[in-house]
Amino acid sequence: MEWNIEAGRPVYLQLVEQLELAIVTGALPAGSRVPPVRELAAQAGVNPNTMQRALQELESRGLMQSHRTAGRTVSAGPEQLDGLRRQRARALADSFWKQMQALGVSAEETAALLRAAAEKENV
Amino acid sequence: MMQAIYQAKGLSKQYGHKTALDNVSFEIFPGRLVGLLGPNGSGKTTLLKLSAGLLRPSAGHVFIGGQEPGVATKTITSYLPDRMALPVEMRVDDVVNLFADFYKDFDMVKASHMLADLKLDPRQRIGTMSKGTQEKMELCLTMSRAARLYLLDEPLGGVDPAAREYILNTILRNYSEEAAVVISTHLVEDVERMLDETLILKEGQVLAHRAVDELREESGMSLDEYFRHVFRV
Numbered sequence: 001m002e003w004n005i006e007a008g009r010p011v012y013l014q015l016v017e018q019l020e021l022a023i024v025t026g027a028l029p030a031g032s033r034v035p036p037v038r039e040l041a042a043q044a045g046v047n048p049n050t051m052q053r054a055l056q057e058l059e060s061r062g063l064m065q066s067h068r069t070a071g072r073t074v075s076a077g078p079e080q081l082d083g084l085r086r087q088r089a090r091a092l093a094d095s096f097w098k099q100m101q102a103l104g105v106s107a108e109e110t111a112a113l114l115r116a117a118a119e120k121e122n123v
Numbered sequence: 124m125m126q127a128i129y130q131a132k133g134l135s136k137q138y139g140h141k142t143a144l145d146n147v148s149f150e151i152f153p154g155r156l157v158g159l160l161g162p163n164g165s166g167k168t169t170l171l172k173l174s175a176g177l178l179r180p181s182a183g184h185v186f187i188g189g190q191e192p193g194v195a196t197k198t199i200t201s202y203l204p205d206r207m208a209l210p211v212e213m214r215v216d217d218v219v220n221l222f223a224d225f226y227k228d229f230d231m232v233k234a235s236h237m238l239a240d241l242k243l244d245p246r247q248r249i250g251t252m253s254k255g256t257q258e259k260m261e262l263c264l265t266m267s268r269a270a271r272l273y274l275l276d277e278p279l280g281g282v283d284p285a286a287r288e289y290i291l292n293t294i295l296r297n298y299s300e301e302a303a304v305v306i307s308t309h310l311v312e313d314v315e316r317m318l319d320e321t322l323i324l325k326e327g328q329v330l331a332h333r334a335v336d337e338l339r340e341e342s343g344m345s346l347d348e349y350f351r352h353v354f355r356v
Contacts, residue, residue: 005316007345010336042295045288046316047156050336 001027003044011046015054023063023076024084034064034072126189128153128303129174129272133183135327136169143169145327146183151320153271154300158314158335158346159307161324162354167307168205170324171276175202187272198227201270205277205307207257211250215243215260222264234267237293255282262290266297273304279313287313315346323353 001022005014022028034040037055041048055072058064065075076084100110127150136144144166151157159167172178174185176192187196209218215238223229238245241259249257262278275294279287287310294304295317305322308314315335323330330353331338335346342349 007312007315007347008339008343010339011316012336038296038298041298042292044316045291045295047319048295048298049154049156049319 001043003046005044005046011050012053012057015044015046015051016057019054019058020063020084021088023058023074024081024088028074030074030076030078030081032074033070034074036071125152127151127186128188129305130186131170131183132186134170134173134180134185135182136166136173136178137181142327144173144180147324147327147329148183149322149329149332151303151305151322153303155303155319156294156298156317157303157305158311158318158321159305159324160309160311160321160346160350161330163309164326165324166327167324168276169327171202171205171274171305171307174272174274175200175204199271201226201265201268201273203262203265203273203275203278207254207261209249209257209261209264211248213249214245215247215249216245218249218260218264219245222267226268228269230267230269233297234263237263237267240289255286258282259286259290262293266293269299269302271302273302275304275306277307277309279308279310291317311347311350312345318346321346323350325354 003018005011019028023030028034034055035043037048037052040055041051044051055064055066059066059072062080063074063076064072066072097110105113129151131147131149134144134147135142147166147170159170161167169178173180174187174192176197184191188199190196192200213221219231219234219238222234223231238260241256241263243252243256243260249260252260258278258281262275265273265275273294278290278294282290291314294306298304306314306318318335320333321335321338322332338349339345344352
């Protein structure tokens with residue numbers, strides 16, 4: 001899994017976001033086993049305690065489950081995944097729309113551009 | 124309650140009239156990765172030398188596992204000095220054997236793996252290696268011990284960015300809940316993602332001892348930016 005940690009924001013929050021994204025996109029599929037804390041921490045180049053805290057946060061959100069002997073698994077259900085996906089999509093749309101506004105592009109034009117982009121992808 | 128593995132109480136050190144450390148107190152607990160930061164001459168190396176038992180305090184105390192530096196603390200402290208201290212005339216395998224003889228907690232298997240990663244020929248002499256390779260080798264030896272406290276004095280200074288990554292990764296992969304790691308460095312940006320805490324020294328005094336994520340959240344700055352901000356000339 002790819003990690004991209006920026007310097008300015010708490011590492012813990014960024015780990016939670018990126019793990020969540022990995023679950024939504026299927027990089028860490030539902031039901032799969034989560035690699036050990038130490039392994040994930042070394043991959044991301046972050047402190048194991050911070051990684052541990054991020055994984056615990058995902059557990060408390062019900063996205064992961066920890067088993068006494070068998071480590072952790074991704075326990076997110078289809079509804080929860082869908083909710084997360086929509087939440088992410090809305091956030092992306094909001095920020096995209098803000099950038100278009102800054103460029104002075106109208107809502108109609110933005111919609112048309114998006115449609116065109118989607119069609120280009122389909123060809 | 125958990126006991127601090129590493130503790131200073133009113134620790135001071137004077138070299139003649141010059142005060143290098145001035146009434147420094149802190150507690151560091153097992154399982155923590157701590158960045159010891161501060162500009163040149165702020166007392167980082169002096170603190171680590173006092174802790175490794177190479178210097179005696181002028182006042183105050185330093186405790187490792189509850190004891191002042193001495194024979195007992197050296198068995199649980201793995202110290203990487205600020206200058207390369209391996210005998211240049213020795214070969215890689217000689218030095219490994221020397222460490223294994225010297226330290227009961229030295230893990231031969233771990234050391235061999237790490238040295239193989241570095242593609243070091245066991246018969247190569249230390250003196251024929253590049254400075255970067257010597258530093259990597261010394262770090263591998265330091266991290267091959269199962270110590271309770273690792274004191275690393277500027278392990279990143281003389282090496283290229285790729286080697287830095289290898290060194291930081293080695294430190295992370297050797298992480299243990301039983302041990303604390305203290306890393307002194309100027310390369311704040313390179314280490315800040317992996318730290319739990321930072322202990323910042325300024326002119327021999329503790330300027331801050333904080334959880335790094337907390338500091339980032341409060342200041343809205345990276346540790347590197349915070350450091351530059353605090354020490355702006």
